[in-house]
Amino acid sequence: xxxxxxxxxxxxxxxxxxxxxxxxxxxxxxxxxxxxxxxxxxxxxxxxxxxxxxxxxxxxxxxxxxxxxxxxxxxxxxxxxxxxxxxxxxxxxxxxxxxxxxxxxxxxxxxxxxxxxxxxxxxxxxxxxxxxxxxxxxxxxxxxxxxxxxxxxxxxxxxxxxxxxxxxxxxxxxxxxxxxxxxxxxxxxxxxxxxxxxxxxxxxxxxxxxxxxxxxxxxxxxxxxxxxxxxxxxxxxxxxxxxxxxxxxxx
Amino acid sequence: xxxxxxxxxxxxxxxxxxxxxxxxxxxxxxxxxxxxxxxxxxxxxxxxxxxxxxxxxxxxxxxxxxxxxxxxxxxxxxxxxxxxxxxxxxxxxxxxxxxxxxxxxxxxxxxxxxxxxxxxxxxxxxxxxxxxxxxxxxxxxxxxxxxxxxxxxxxxxxxxxxxxxxxxxxxxxxxxxxxxxxxxxxxxxxxxxxxxxxxxxxxxxxxxxxxxxxxxxxxxxxxxxxxxxxxxxxxxxxxxxxxxxxxxxxxxxxxxxxxxxxxxxxxxxxxxxxxxxxxxxxxxxxxxxxxxxxxxxxxxxxxx
Numbered sequence: 412x413x414x415x416x417x418x419x420x421x422x423x424x425x426x427x428x429x430x431x432x433x434x435x436x437x438x439x440x441x442x443x444x445x446x447x448x449x450x451x452x453x454x455x456x457x458x459x460x461x462x463x464x465x466x467x468x469x470x471x472x473x474x475x476x477x478x479x480x481x482x483x484x485x486x487x488x489x490x491x492x493x494x495x496x497x498x499x500x501x502x503x504x505x506x507x508x509x510x511x512x513x514x515x516x517x518x519x520x521x522x523x524x525x526x527x528x529x530x531x532x533x534x535x536x537x538x539x540x541x542x543x544x545x546x547x548x549x550x551x552x553x554x555x556x557x558x559x560x561x562x563x564x565x566x567x568x569x570x571x572x573x574x575x576x577x578x579x580x581x582x583x584x585x586x587x588x589x590x591x592x593x594x595x596x597x598x599x600x601x602x603x604x605x606x607x608x609x610x611x612x613x614x615x616x617x618x619x620x621x622x623x624x625x626x627x628x629x630x631x632x633x634x635x636x637x638x639x640x641x642x643x644x645x646x647x648x649x650x651x652x653x654x655x656x657x658x659x660x661x662x
Numbered sequence: 663x664x665x666x667x668x669x670x671x672x673x674x675x676x677x678x679x680x681x682x683x684x685x686x687x688x689x690x691x692x693x694x695x696x697x698x699x700x701x702x703x704x705x706x707x708x709x710x711x712x713x714x715x716x717x718x719x720x721x722x723x724x725x726x727x728x729x730x731x732x733x734x735x736x737x738x739x740x741x742x743x744x745x746x747x748x749x750x751x752x753x754x755x756x757x758x759x760x761x762x763x764x765x766x767x768x769x770x771x772x773x774x775x776x777x778x779x780x781x782x783x784x785x786x787x788x789x790x791x792x793x794x795x796x797x798x799x800x801x802x803x804x805x806x807x808x809x810x811x812x813x814x815x816x817x818x819x820x821x822x823x824x825x826x827x828x829x830x831x832x833x834x835x836x837x838x839x840x841x842x843x844x845x846x847x848x849x850x851x852x853x854x855x856x857x858x859x860x861x862x863x864x865x866x867x868x869x870x871x872x873x874x875x876x877x878x879x880x881x882x883x884x885x886x887x888x889x890x891x892x893x894x895x896x897x898x899x900x901x902x903x904x905x906x907x908x909x910x911x912x913x914x915x916x917x918x919x920x921x922x923x924x925x926x927x928x929x930x931x932x933x934x935x936x937x938x939x940x941x942x943x944x945x946x947x948x949x950x951x952x953x954x955x956x957x958x959x960x961x962x963x964x965x966x
Contacts, residue, residue, distance in 0.1 A: 461799035
């Protein structure tokens with residue numbers, strides 16, 4: 412018998428020999444328990460089960476790895492991914508503990524260098540590149556991105572502004588402008604898809620505005636990559652961004 | 663700010679979406695024919711196909727003087743590309759494994775998710791490579807909207823727009839998550855930087871960001887100054903989570919939902935040295951929520 416049923420049965424035993432007020436109260440409690448959905452989502456139970464599963468199946472099974480990770484981290488990747496619940500790179504690219512320093516924000520955006528406005532992103536890049544010395548930066552966009560959709564539809568749709576979201580997604584404005592210029596005749600859904608990809612390219616360009624990224628690229632110690640996860644069709648694309656000059660001539 | 667990219671590169675990028683995932687093709691956009699001075703993209707795929715120009719370049723011992731630098735760059739990149747091949751192949755195989763063992767085996771679920779997400783949690787966690795909540799708490803696709811930044815900090819409402827509060831606005835007002843969980847962790851480099859900060863002007867980005875946690879540092883210094891530095895950092899890691907929970911309630915739309923019981927706010931602490939997880943829930947009763955009062959919590963659990 413489940414704990415819920417036990418509780419109800421226990422309360423029923425009290426009904427026979429109590430006064431009216433107590434009986435009413437007990438009946439109310441029983442009704443409340445009976446109406447409770449046994450499948451009701453219990454957030455605490457959810458994270459406890461998740462943690463126990465991790466501890467038993469991963470942490471305890473790989474003591475050497477986790478002992479080493481307790482002393483430090485040496486990730487090869489800095490990853491920018493969207494906060495969307497469906498696109499965690501630990502799932503889609505199977506990143507294990509220690510492999511990827513991971514920033515997640517709305518629409519996986521990297522703004523250009525600005526110490527006042529975007530210190531959060533800057534801190535992550537500075538830490539990953541200068542302190543952890545990651546070798547690769549990977550920006551991953553995805554299909555049906557709510558942030559990109561907001562960028563593409565607002566303010567033209569006259570919807571009420573979202574103070575913080577709108578301020579953030581406007582980092583992607585150059586991508587929106589380019590997509591509208593080239594693909595403005597396509598349906599919105601297709602324009603959004605183009606913008607999801609164009610925004611990744613924009614973010615890669617913006618990465619170049621960070622001095623430590625510039626140095627890493629110049630010293631060939633850093634590579635920049637863009638990814639696109641399409642969860643509608645189960646596809647992944649990857650491309651490398653190689654900003655450099657071709658020497659044409661000197662006299 | 664951003665370089666406007668020529669349309670030909672966009673076309674190359676887009677054309678790949680028609681290709682099935684198991685048969686990549688190589689686009690060698692770079693090559694001796696590309697003489698223009700611009701950034702470019704190389705679509706990295708299977709490396710069985712390596713045609714023409716780069717191999718020919720390798721065979722030339724004495725390239726024409728005017729393009730000497732160009733050739734050296736190409737040769738350097740060729741040497742690197744072997745390692746690069748492994749890297750791209752590795753990422754490709756990781757995705758294919760995910761596709762085979764998770765995506766295709768739960769196709770119905772993923773098709774539903776493609777239509778929309780309805781996560782019950784919003785998580786704010788550190789960007790540290792060792793603490794991904796999908797791994798340590800087993801969140802599956804669709805379960806948790808996730809923000810990850812240095813030291814899992816939540817800036818207060820009055821600090822103005824940032825990436826963290828943009829995500830909060832979306833999660834709380836659009837997705838209508840029922841729980842926000844801020845997870846701190848052991849040996850956090852960001853918290854250590856916060857605790858190590860000296861008063862002199864430091865122009866780093868890290869300092870500009872972790873200063874969000876300055877009240878946690880102040881509380882730690884006053885409560886734990888008798889402890890060693892490592893212990894103080896540990897104290898601050900937890901203090902900072904509490905501080906972030908207080909900052910969450912500075913957002914009026916968050917406080918309203920918490921007051922109505924529509925949203926629960928939790929703190930968590932993952933210790934990866936001992937593999938333990940602590941969790942506590944904000945006990946909101948609407949009163950006395952100043953900075954100086956102790957944070958009222960309930961349902962504190964410690965799992966080990």
